Amino acid sequence: MTVQSHPVVDLAGASKTYGDVTALRSADLLIRPGELLAVVGPSGSGKSTMLNIMGTLDRPSSGRVRIAGHDIDALSDRELSALRAGTIGFVFQQFHLSSGVPALDSVADGLLYSGRPRSERRRVAERALRRVGLGHRMYHQPHQLSGGEKQRVAIARAVAGDPPLLLADEPTGALDSRSGAVVMELLHELHESGTTVVVITHDRDIAASLPREVRLKDGKIEHDSSLGAASTALVPEEALR
Numbered sequence: 750m751t752v753q754s755h756p757v758v759d760l761a762g763a764s765k766t767y768g769d770v771t772a773l774r775s776a777d778l779l780i781r782p783g784e785l786l787a788v789v790g791p792s793g794s795g796k797s798t799m800l801n802i803m804g805t806l807d808r809p810s811s812g813r814v815r816i817a818g819h820d821i822d823a824l825s826d827r828e829l830s831a832l833r834a835g836t837i838g839f840v841f842q843q844f845h846l847s848s849g850v851p852a853l854d855s856v857a858d859g860l861l862y863s864g865r866p867r868s869e870r871r872r873v874a875e876r877a878l879r880r881v882g883l884g885h886r887m888y889h890q891p892h893q894l895s896g897g898e899k900q901r902v903a904i905a906r907a908v909a910g911d912p913p914l915l916l917a918d919e920p921t922g923a924l925d926s927r928s929g930a931v932v933m934e935l936l937h938e939l940h941e942s943g944t945t946v947v948v949i950t951h952d953r954d955i956a957a958s959l960p961r962e963v964r965l966k967d968g969k970i971e972h973d974s975s976l977g978a979a980s981t982a983l984v985p986e987e988a989l990r
């Protein structure tokens with residue numbers, strides 16, 4: 750079996766508690782290579798918690814998490830960082846770009862852990878910025894970019910190393926509808942080129958426009974459109990494989 754044929758994300762009974770708050774309750778979620786899906790739900794329903802667990806930024810309190818075939822329980826923090834660096838790109842609502850840093854450096858710095866020499870990092874960063882339509886903004890700092898452009902720099906940084914999985918937490922949340930549409934178009938293009946893309950969104954139209962929708966409520970997956978009308982809780986885990 751090649752790594753490609755593994756699910757990209759495989760959560761089984763994954764839970765996360767913070768003190769007496771259960772942020773994620775026994776989530777079962779299987780994401781296959783090349784999928785594009787929306788994660789929706791009210792504020793506080795556990796969307797970011799689940800994304801952080803899929804992204805290995807956080808370990809679950811209980812349950813199993815496999816990313817690209819790797820059981821994350823079996824990995825040290827160091828091995829987990831290496832898996833994350835090579836496998837997962839992140840995009841957040843607030844862009845997370847350092848002030849004063851030109852776009853080209855922001856993107857190139859995202860490749861620091863790839864082991865590539867500096868000149869190559871800059872070459873790859875240039876290509877990524879062109880890919881998101883910012884070939885003419887390489888040397889602009891965040892305060893010289895529009896919101897939509899900042900988010901495109903963040904996407905360029907997330908995908909410069911060609912990770913198979915892109916996780917986006919409300920990537921259009923801080924944008925006007927036109928810039929949001931450009932960002933969504935970009936995510937569709939990445940999906941078409943083979944990247945698996947998970948998008949958290951509050952926007953019903955965006956969610957409805959994606960091939961799969963996973964809905965959270967009170968930390969529980971209450972609906973997964975890939976499973977039809979049945980509640981996930983009623984589907985035995987093995988039946989999903």
Ligand SMILES: Nc1ncnc2c1ncn2[C@@H]1O[C@H](COP(=O)(O)OP(=O)(O)OP(=O)(O)O)[C@@H](O)[C@H]1O
Nearest residue numbers: 767770771772790791792793794795796797798799
């Ligand atoms: N580090 C933490 N410590 C304590 N409680 C937390 C922590 N992180 C999240 N929570 C709680 O877990 C629940 C789920 O939070 P989460 O951030 O996953 O929600 P969300 O669905 O992403 O919400 P939003 O749409 O507002 O971003 C919330 O009730 C939140 O207060």
Ligand SMILES: [Mg+2]
Nearest residue numbers: 796797798918
């Ligand atoms: Mg959130």
